[in-house]
Amino acid sequence: EVQLVESGGGLVQAGRSLRVSCTASGFNFGDYAMSWLRQAPGKGLEWVGFIKSRTYGATTEYAASVEGRFTISRDDSKSIAYLQLNSLKTEDTAVYYCGRVPRPNKYYFNYWGRGTLVTVSS
């Protein structure tokens, strides 16, 4: 059974950093691109970024709203995807989800974790 479990969320001050993790199980993690998405309280979903599989160079892409502040990485030996959040702003407060991309060059997410809440205080 495919499972994605996010962790590492919490309360952090604006301007500081935080790293959240997505631990995967039930599939060969290294074969899949992974994505991070977020949802601010009471708001809609927002795509944050992708990391492709190592076969495709483990390249990353980011939404304009987080480009230069957030970094996605992966450790295939541990089946974990990371999201490093730097220079946090209050508007980054959200539940952060990881999602699995089903195949290369596909742009939807067929499995999601339950999310981890990041709260940025002023």
Next chain:
Amino acid sequence: QSALTQPPSASGSPGQSVTISCTGTSSDVGGYNYVSWYQQHPGKAPKLMIYEVTKRPSGVPDRFSGSKSGNTASLTVSGLQAEDEADYYCSSYAGSDSVVFGGGTKLTVL
């Protein structure tokens, strides 16, 4: 990228059909067949309901169907059931390995 445009709410009675629209541009919805739809119940993670405009993942009832015309995609839920009451989000590939979502539609089963 700008968010896709969805109506904030939709409703229907049990057994009826309801259609939710998702309007973008030729740079996203109209330019690619990569529209997907997600269902989200309160406090839960989103669930993929439709991908690549019309395709249903295994386990999703055939009451859910997707379509696209020009820059507007649509999700139709036929034979509405109480458990279909949820928020629905569309998303689309927007070029350069990026994805854009709609603002979401709250579906109420009357």
